[in-house]
Amino acid sequence: MKSDRTLIILGVILLALVVAGPLLPQWAMFLATIAIAKGLVALGLLLQLRAGLVSFGQALYYCIGAYSAGSLGRFFGIGDMLLQMLTGCIMAALVAYILGFLLARYRGIFYGLLSLALSMILYGLLVKSEALGSTDGINILPSTVFGIRPEQAWVRYAVLVAGCAVAFIATLLVDRYLKTPLGQLAPAIKDNEIRVEYMGASVRDAIHVKYVIAAALSGIGGALAATTVGHIDPDMAYWTTSGEFIFITILAGTNSVVAPFLGAAIFGIIHTVAFDISPNTWQMTLGIALLLVIVFLPDGLWSLFTRRKAA
């Protein structure tokens, strides 16, 4: 029952965003949409983290999503944001399905390092591929919805609404998945893999499934970010981008499917405010925040809510 309530919370927040959207200034809409995009990636990391796996290369799928969206515009002239997200999702999931056979065998630090290597491979390829703009990246076509191009002032709002809708559906599905026996294996895998195997479940398959779902979510997030920003470049696959996603996930905690979105929003706010106040120390602010959370709130900011409820 509890997670049903958290889903309602998310629904209310997203609905409030959609309703209040037209009143928000453009930059706030931008921040909110990017937070949703990054929240989706962090949700994917959450799935892996629950099984004790930290991917230091989730940016791979974020970048695949973004470049799938970009290629749609560059090679087919398609700028429909929903199609972009769908393509990003499918492409990322396909790549993850193949790579998953390899990655599902890895644990601990090796899982992180291999995913890091894979994302850096994509970075190395993109930097040198002229068809995709090499280091300059490419621009995304102006967004449309169902073939209709919203008026200039409403583009950002349309993207925000589409993002909210997709994020809500995705979170709903992830929540469903987490309630299935396969989804509930995660903490057991983290605790003791061999016992899980003895009970008759395949750890490798379970991790493979998680990996693909995480990639699909990241692909959607990447496509959404691409259409929001209007420009993509290879840095989206660089290891620091992956670091950012881990940061968001750890900051928010993994105890709730809503937490990643909260984390992404807080990350965006810290980033914007700290950068505004002092452009040369925003990373330090983030670093200190991360250290404090790891030391004092190992379950993330979300545990502040649950703790209060318990008391």
Place this chain on the structure above:
Amino acid sequence: MEEILTVIVDGIFYSAWLFVAAIGLTLIYGVMKIVNLTHGSFYALGAYAAASLTGAWIARGYPPMLSYAVLLGSAVIVTLVFAPLIERGVLRFMYTKDEVVILLITYALFLILEDVIKLIWGVDPYFIAEPYGLLGSFEIGGLTHPTYNLILVGIAIVAGVGLTLLLRGTRFGKLLRTVIHDPEVSRAMGINVDRFYLVTFTFGSMLAAVGGAFTAPTVSVVPGIGVEIVVLSFAVIVIGGMGSLPGAALGAVIVGLVRSAAIHYAPAVELFVIYFVMALVLAFRPRGLFSLAEPRKI
């Protein structure tokens, strides 16, 4: 034929640089089981300290030949300031945590140090070309190479051989190997494990700083200089097996030669190829080329 020679010579220079940059990382992982992202920060700290101190040294008109000692000295000084601070101030409270959590902590420290560097040295680039040009150049196979490049090869050999001898032959090295093998039993036997961790972290970071310091004259020292070196170093030590010294040497040579060959024959895959080799090794020998079988924990 001549081209192959050039590829090999370039590859050796690049390997030496990689080895110096990565050997500290493998040492720290081997002893402390920490995947240390601050390694890149120390590389950057070394580069900045060297650039500013050596620049000042030369601007004052002191003997330029001694600038090499200043490069080395600045790397040592800057590490002695920051490494013990980080190890004693933060990391030592974290050793009981999960390997992955410690990785995240070093990531946080990496972010902090990135900005500490900007606060100390600003965001403008530093140039010190003098030590680079001072030694002239030499010729192999019709192509001239700066003699300066040999310094890094020298440092790589001294660091590699020195560290191996230290581990094999001295009392300190034997104790350190005990600590590597089993920190808890070592502690029970009265070995001051904390001190070994402090020394290892400082020394490992110092090697990164030395790498940065001796790279400083060949590049412009700009913010973010340490960001790439972290992943490159990981590629190197993962290929050879994390925690292994000969492994790091092998990894550096493989990456160095592969990259130099890529630059000469197929520039488009220059970056890709390094991480591709890393992924290949991880796919077939996840614990590196120099790994032994490891018991599975229940």
